[in-house]
Amino acid sequence: MATTAGVSRSDEWSTPTFWRELAPALRIEDIDFLSSLQLFSVDDPTRERLQGLMRKEGYFQLPPVGWNLPLEEMVALVAKLDAQGIPVPFAFLYDEFWALFIKLHQVIEPILGPGYMRMPDFWVWFVDPRRDDSGWKPHRDKTQPTLRADGSPTSLTVWLPLSDATTLNGCMYMVPADRDPTYNTPENGQWQFAHQDIRALPAEAGSILMWNQAVLHWGSHGSPRETRPRVSAAFEFQSADVPPYNSPLMAPNTVPGFAGRLALVGKQILQYQHMYPLAPEMREIATRLKDSATL
Numbered sequence: 001m002a003t004t005a006g007v008s009r010s011d012e013w014s015t016p017t018f019w020r021e022l023a024p025a026l027r028i029e030d031i032d033f034l035s036s037l038q039l040f041s042v043d044d045p046t047r048e049r050l051q052g053l054m055r056k057e058g059y060f061q062l063p064p065v066g067w068n069l070p071l072e073e074m075v076a077l078v079a080k081l082d083a084q085g086i087p088v089p090f091a092f093l094y095d096e097f098w099a100l101f102i103k104l105h106q107v108i109e110p111i112l113g114p115g116y117m118r119m120p121d122f123w124v125w126f127v128d129p130r131r132d133d134s135g136w137k138p139h140r141d142k143t144q145p146t147l148r149a150d151g152s153p154t155s156l157t158v159w160l161p162l163s164d165a166t167t168l169n170g171c172m173y174m175v176p177a178d179r180d181p182t183y184n185t186p187e188n189g190q191w192q193f194a195h196q197d198i199r200a201l202p203a204e205a206g207s208i209l210m211w212n213q214a215v216l217h218w219g220s221h222g223s224p225r226e227t228r229p230r231v232s233a234a235f236e237f238q239s240a241d242v243p244p245y246n247s248p249l250m251a252p253n254t255v256p257g258f259a260g261r262l263a264l265v266g267k268q269i270l271q272y273q274h275m276y277p278l279a280p281e282m283r284e285i286a287t288r289l290k291d292s293a294t295l
Ligand SMILES: O=C(O)CCC(=O)C(=O)O
Pocket: 125, 134, 135, 136, 141, 157, 159, 217, 218, 219, 220, 232, 234
């Protein structure tokens, strides 16, 4: 049932004006900014090391890099969204959140191959340990086969901490592929790993984590002893030579316009509702937004 409040909120949320006023320090459809981003470069030995880690352990982590993006303002925006009861993936209305992933082009391409695509799958987390929040429970991002014969992936998840992710505010945990007896087997729904093989992945703000979509991982439960929330953003990508895992796929150097971003945010809220209780009013808004533009 459409409630009046829901309709007026989704009307308000449908205009860039509302979002520009909410976060004046961030950009929306600043074409000059988006077209002049400096991409990180990766040398040959690093590329080979990362490809090897992705095949062997199923993931890698890189220390903080100089993003040349306003990470603190991005964290402040996510906190503000959360405080106002706005689902935090609305952060992807702002250019800076797309810029993060565009800048990683040369890190992603060697893993997935030329012509790789961005999937319409992204999320943002605000894990507040003071209110007993957790990250996402244990899962594999895909249970169908997503690995080539040599172990390299046809899809991956890029996960970026914008604040420090610690063992007390819900950092990621991983069962490395080479320690997981059911990894890449038809029994991958049964988890048989040894507890000692679980790896904590604390990560400073600005670090880079990437994992293939077959590894088992989760965001942990925070402790109220920690006061700083864990803020992170993730996006998924796939190789060009396998059928789309979701649609619409996007070229990784393009960014949808404001209307397309709104529709994509609506899609995310609906497709990840198994991870969060979704209030009927929010489901209504997400549906309206998803249907508001052709994806
Ligand atoms: O951040 C989390 O808690 C979960 C992240 C995750 O599972 C993913 O991005 O694939």
